[in-house]
Amino acid sequence: MKQIAAIGKYWIMVWELFKKPTKWSVMRNLILKEIDELIYGSMGIIVFISFFIGGVVAIQTALNITNPLIPKYLVGFATRQSVILEFAPTFTSIIMAGKVGSYITSSIGTMRVTEQIDALEVMGVNSLNYLVFPKIIAMLMYPFVIAIAMNVGILGGWIAGVFGGFSSSADFINGIQLDFIPYHVFYAFMKTLAFAFIIATVPSFHGYYMKGGALEVGKASTTSFVWTSVVIIITNYTLTQLMLG
């Protein structure tokens, strides 16, 4: 029952955050700041993780191909499919739920604890619009991050496969070009947009409505990570069923 009430409260929050928009000159700066914090600030970790995940996928695929009848280009093919369909959009989003989500919950939660949100409300500012809307707009850049993650992941697979002696460069490149379905990239980007909205709003919800002090800010960050991950995984399943099933 408590969870159902929380879901209702979440959608009311989403509705409220589009009301009484903040002045554009102020909002523009907030959006740029959030792009810097949420998107640009996450590039390093995403590139790092994508590179090694791509490499690991390539190595594991190669090691599991023991039958000589299976063509060697399968290493490149499997790496491409795994990275584009799941590892770049979903795995990266779980990482982002931890990195960006915790940041959002703790920053908004701290503002709640220190009465900064009350200060905004007293001034007549729609605090939800001021705090959450720029994050949603900034997260519209998230598909670009995932596009980079896809490319870096495949590059990581190629480097690990070729320099680790698991595949030849020609076989790997042949594999990543084989049976390419552009719709899969569209599907991945659609998922990414849904995840971007979740990463911006679920942690904001946990930070905005938290009660208590500094300890509760920490607890809210943990709870926010758990729920953001759960919502991402359920959304991933639902969208996969709808778009590929």
Added chain:
Amino acid sequence: MIEVDNIHKSFGESHILKGVSTCFDKGKTNLIIGQSGSGKTVFLKCLLGLFSPEQGSISYNGQIYADLTRDQQRMLRQEMGMVFQGSALFDSMTVAGNVMFPLEMFTKQARSEMEDRVNMVLQRVNLHDAHKKYPSEISGGMQKRVAIARAIVMNPKYLFCDEPNSGLDPKTAIVIDNLIQEITKEYDITTVINTHDMNSVMEIGEKIVFLKNGYKEWEGTKNEIFKTDNEAVTNFVYSSELFKKVRQMYLEERN
């Protein structure tokens, strides 16, 4: 003028405000006093519109807050300035940024005009060299002064302060009290201060409302508080030996 009529506020099972009625006059420093847990902060947050009372009404210059549309309520809030207990300055902004924030949000002034106004109010609160500093880089007393500057930058009609001198040394606390009183007179605003600092009561309390267990136990002026026989008020106000002596001297002088 703010009129409060029989307001009640509960959180779950706990009934915090139990029918408080009072009136705060324009151009005066009105103080709400009472022990911790007496409902002072909830009362102040009801006045600010952050909490909605379940029963009763609060009116500002004759306009009942609950009868206003949401946009009208937001407009009214722009006429209010608030100094929070912990200052509630925005960590990510400099001192000047904090003070300029309401101007940026609600006016169409040019940047230079806003900067002039910010400089003026910062000078008014005796802050001259802190413009570019962040809240974490200045002292508690300076943070309070920045909060006051932010609260008055839009020329508010109402100023609310939640324990403005908590955590400050006695000298700085007096400076803050005097500053609030001067601003109240200068801008002719209705000021409501939530405090349990008896120095503030003696220094600046023009009207004092004493809350106890969610009820208004007593109200009166600074001079009346010396004469009152209300046991709850005297137990609270004259709990320290110093204030007992002050009262004794006052009454002896009068006799």
